[in-house]
Amino acid sequence: MGDPVAYDYLRDPRAIYEKSFATARAEADLSHLPDNLHDVALRLIHACGMPDLPVDLAWGGDPATAGRAALLAGAPILVDAMMVRHGIIDRLLPAQNPILCTLNDDGVAELATARGDTRSAVAVECWRDHLSGAVVCIGNAPTALFRLLELLNDGASRPAIILGFPVGFVGAADSKQALIDGAGDIPFLTLRGRRGGSAIAAAAINALARGLS
16 A cells, blocks of 8 residues: 555634635625625625625615524524524524424425425425514525415515525526515515525524624
8 A cells, every 4th residue: 555645735724714704705796785794695605615606696675684683582593494404503593593494393294295285385384373573594495485475475474584595496596586576575685596505594594693692
């Protein structure tokens, strides 16, 4: 056997962190964003390694202020997937905010099969009693975002903010456009097009929570 391979790479955690965000700041154009969304955008970039991401960001109202106020008030965080839930850094949450994912609740899978619907859409219906003033964070399923908008149109209680980052080739772009067109005066943050995902959605929560605790 030959000598072991020794790669030359940065090992210091603080140096890696600082260089990562310095690179994101240098390569991203944040000039069109409100000042209080700059840090959020940088953390979304950091989650996916795509410095062009801010060009597709869309928002309504003041999502940074609304999201931080809701977290400080102890609002629940409603997520569509366990991957989103596990990406949220609990120690950053300022009020031990409960994080609710109903995807695996009793009866959800059976009802989805009976209706020919997705579990994600049915799971959103379990949010009804928790929606008022909540932080909604969707990072996987377009059907979850569509169903949320349908519930709101039917008179469901209003969340404090909607973070809409479903991902994929079927329905993702359309569901986010529906959010842009139909959120009304509910503050929201989303990403036009196919890109999104659990890591980006969780990064949005972590960015809003950072510095609050």
